[in-house]
Amino acid sequence: MDLHIIGQQAVNGLILGSIYGLIAVGYTMVYGIIGMINFAHGEIYMVSAYLTAIFLALLTAFGLQSLPVVLFLTLLLTMAFTALYGWTVERLAYRPLRGSTRLAPWISAIGISLVLQNYVRISQGARNQGIPVLLEGKFRLQAAAGTVQITHVQVVIVLVALASMAVLTWIMHHTSLGRCCRATQQDRRMAELLGVDSGRIIATVFALGAAMAGVAGVLVTLNYGSFDFYIGFVTGIKAFTAAVLGGIGSLPGAMLGGVVLGLAESLFSGFVNTDYKDVFAFAILVLVLIWRPSGLLGRPEVEKV
Amino acid sequence: MTPLLTVEGLTMRFGGIAALERVGFTVSAGSITALIGPNGAGKTTVFNCLTGFYQATAGAITLQGPTGSLDLVAILGQPLRGSDFLDPVTLARRLFYKMFGGSHRVTRAGVARTFQNVRLFKEMTVMENLLVAQHLRVERNLLAGLLGTPGYRRAEQAAVARGLDWLQILGLRDAANRLAGELPYGDQRRLEIARALCTGPRLLCLDEPAAGLNPRETEALSDLILRLRTQHGLTILLIEHDMSLVMRVSDHVVVLDHGEVIARGTPQAVRQDPRVLTAYLGMEEEGGP
Amino acid sequence: MTGRDGFLDAARWGLLALLVFGPITGLVLDGYQVVVHWQQPVWLAALVFGGRLLLNGLLATGPGQRLARRLARGRAGGSVLVVAGGRGHGRIWILILLALLSLALPFALSKYWINVATLALIYVLLGLGLNIVVGLAGLLDLGFVAFYAVGAYGYALGHQYLDLGFWQAIPFCAFLAACFGAVLGFPVLRMHGDYLAIVTLGFGEIIRLILNNWVEFTGGPNGVRVPHPSLFGLDFARRAKEGGATFHGYFDLPYSADHRVIFIYLVLLLMVMAMVHVVVRLRRMPIGRAWEALREDEIACRSLGINHVGIKLSAFAMGATVGGVGGVFFAASQGFVSPASFTFFESALILAVVVLGGLGSTVGVIIAALVLTILPEVLREFADYRILVFGLAMVLMMVWRPRGLLGLRRQAYGVDP
Ligand SMILES: Nc1ncnc2c1ncn2[C@@H]1O[C@H](COP(=O)(O)OP(=O)(O)OP(=O)(O)O)[C@@H](O)[C@H]1O
Ligand SMILES: [Mg+2]
Secondary structure, eight states, rough: OOOHHHHHHHHHHHHHHHHHHHHHHHHHHHHHHHOOOOOOOOHHHHHHHHHHHHHHHHHHHOOOOHHHHHHHHHHHHHHHHHHHHHHHIIIIIIITTTSSSHHHHHHHHHHHOOOHHHHHHHHSSSSEEEEOOOOEEEHHHHHHHHTEEEHHHHHHHHHHHHHHHHHHHHHHHHHHHHHHHHHHHOOOHHHHTTTOOOOHHHHHHHHHHHHHHHHHHHHHHHHHOOEEEEEEHHHHHHHHHHHHHHTTOOOOHHHHHHHHHHHHHHHHHHHHOOOOOHHHHHHHHHHHHOOTTTTTTTTOOOOOO | OOOEEEEEEEEEEEETTTEEEEEEEEEEETOOOOOOOOOOSHHHHHHHTTTTOOSEEEEEEEETTTTEEEEEEEOOOOOHHHHHGOHHHHHHHHHHHHOOOHHHHHHHHEEOOOOOHHHHHOTTTTTHHHHHTTTSOOOOHHHHHHHHHHHHHHHHHHHHHHHHHHHHHHHHHGGGTGGGGSHHHHHHHHHHHHHHHHHHOOOOEETTTTTTTTHHHHHHHHHHHHHHHHHHHEEEEOOOOOOHHHHHHHHHEEEEETEEEEEEHHHHHHHOOOHHHHHHOOOTTTTOE | HHHHHHHHHHHHHHHHHHHHIIIIEEEETTTTTTEEOOOOHHHHHHHHHHHHHHHHHHHHHHHHHHHHHHHHHHHHHHOOEEESSSSOOHHHHHHHHHHHHHHHHHGOHHHHHHHHHHHHHHHHHHHHHHHIIISSSSSOOOOOOHHHHHHHHHHHHHHHOOOOOOHHHHHHHHHHHHHHHHHHHHHHHTTTTHHHHHHHHHHHHHHHHHHHHHHHHGGGOOOOOOOEEEEEEEEEESSOOTTOOOOOHTTTTTOOOHHHHHHHHHHEEEEEEEHHHHHHHHSHHHHHHHHHHHHHHHHHHTTTOOOHHHHHHHHHHHHHHHHHHHHHHHHHHHHEGGGGGGSSSHHHHHHHHHHHHHHTOHHEEEEEEEEHHHHHTTTTGGGGHHHHHHHHHHHHHHHHHTOOOOOEEEEEOOOOO
């Protein structure tokens, strides 16, 4: 086994993992606050990939020349609009179900993901879409018997992912919004009695989670350059796997789970088999849920009788 | 009197919090025992350990059965220990209970319970609630049921009749075909008792049966509890905050505070106990009257 | 709400719609460029604005408020009705009439429509199976398609490797699917309900990916051909195999490809009828009661001596069995199976059947399955919007009538001594 191949797969895995982590944040935050698995979250990420391409094209058409400015504006616009999607979905499909049966939000979420997929397919067409290559160039690192390549895009991905995670963590710990989120998470009724508008907080959490998926959408599009209306499903499940792996409900857990899953998947496809890499990821999901549902950083739940 | 249930050294920890600390008491066969204590003392936790919903951190719970005594902790399925591998019989038992054990076995051993917050099958009828409770006593063979064999029908009729009997005793007969969730609160509480009785228990555990009832309903409830003992030969373990009810029905009282037993004895004796007074009234032990 | 408030509220919604729909419907990607279709978001926003305005107006009137209250009640789940036992003679006659009608149906339809009806019946069967798991036992199974695939591939590969015929395949695949259900269920069913949904989803995908990638065994994405079924050794082919006889030859009929299609339809119809009978009985049997009790309150069930894992497992395995049988019929009627037929979307569709039928209601499931398969055939022009509409219907259903359109009925028990 060559060291440089391991190195290369590790780099690829890290990139993949950052993406999973960014999406996993949305699952984890929503689960933490209302105990619901937001099945449609993967589709929000899919929408954000389209938004990225649309805003890039639009900004370029307006004649913006400087690449960093275009990318930054695209990132901001995509985040804003994805957050809007997250907010709207919560408002229309989940909020009316609060206090309903346990199945209801699931079914509503599945409905929403069918709707989003087909809404995008009908509006944008079923074919693959893409963006031109914007950032070229790579760093080469000498490893034992070969080189490990790290493209500039990959560096950008890791930096942006880290930065947005840092901002999110800061928001959750140092702003009154974050305090309200955490209070609502601990005890919604009590938080409401203390004057927290829990409906608004929950909607904000959906919007924040969606915005992080938006970041992931921008980064993925920059890295791979092409996407279709179906990418949300598999990536969504894998990001959910990452959230569970890290311990659902925990923010650092989501990032950790993402990186672990990304590394595992990329090493598996590098050394074992590419065809079965999705099977491998799903198998991880199943096994983690069976043996350690509380994940790496989560606390085990005791059911209250 | 022979003890029906023996609890020894029962300890339950949730993370760092010790909800129960070496709790021990016995329930004599045919008695009415009350478990009392301030809010958060750990009474419901005792029930949950007893009926297998929580796996006790340490301690033993033994139920005297017709065929000898039964360890209610072991049948929940315990983690394997190194020493088990030396003893194939223990190992086999542990493996069996680990795979197939669980709280349902406690009920099968003859312990039934109600819940502090009523837990009924709300969208099923009252009668169906009672039939579910008799799951172990009816004909469960799939083929017999699908074909509607005479044996199956007889078993179903007997189950309905038994359910009606209990409804009659609890004064719910007219509600047999109503949805459980539609009943008034007091009826729901009694339905839950009827449902527990339908499992054919020897020990009935009631978790605050009088909570939310008005004085007249509480009065009727205490008559009922007494009747269950005298006419139906049941042993009853009762958690209750209503002291007049406790004083009226119980033979034996166990007082819990902060997860520890602070007193036990007859209702009169317990009522005089200074530690109980302190626990309830929250006075300093030295400074008390 | 005053008129002005209603208007402002509608305007806010319209603006939101403009923002949400704006980029995706209004800016369409074309290569690396975008083409502006400004009319679409504007129309959609106008629609939202108008709809909201109308709704606000309606809510301000007396009948509107009454309607809203009724909807709110439906949402609270007050739609369960207890009906006295002993069905009227009228209902029996209606059932017999329906049965005769559906038996006669294929002789009046073209081959195309018989195929549609067969597919509809397959969905009825699958819906009834999934209804046991989701509607009765309350276990959300998002990988139901896995058992359907096991059935279909069980027949196709069973024929290829073990030379199984259609009639042997039915019990074989039923058993195989039940085993899959049990093996998956045993470790999984102890879990928290939401995790169960995800694990079943993962399992469904794993099965599909294996079918897709294990080319040597399953033929991979190219799929497998499935033989046509036979009746007591009589083939539905034009010419008999050596030593065999053909159906049309034996009965001295002119050859027609319709015979096979009608045959599959009729066998399937009988299967569905048997299944309906079984489901109706199950609901009144101890096992069915235990399923529903488990859905209502698992902890209470355990306190009554019911082994919740065992009961869940039985529901899961029962659902899987039905799914497996559905798969055999699917394979037989298509003559070909490939992994593309067993995507998550298929699971979602079967779930939609169960949900729109009103979780737990047998009649509802049957109607929903028929409507969801036949309606798209009738409205071919709108084929593009089919799934979109399913999705919307699922959401609306959960928001307005989570207990189904029909409302549930429960049988009363005779109380007289
Ligand atoms: N599943 C659990 N996880 C963590 N702590 C628990 C759990 N169950 C009970 N506790 C804790 O154990 C203590 C005892 O609780 P328990 O419900 O037994 O009290 P109780 O005596 O029944 O009170 P009450 O009269 O209010 O019903 C409480 O501090 C409670 O918070
Ligand atoms: Mg309590």
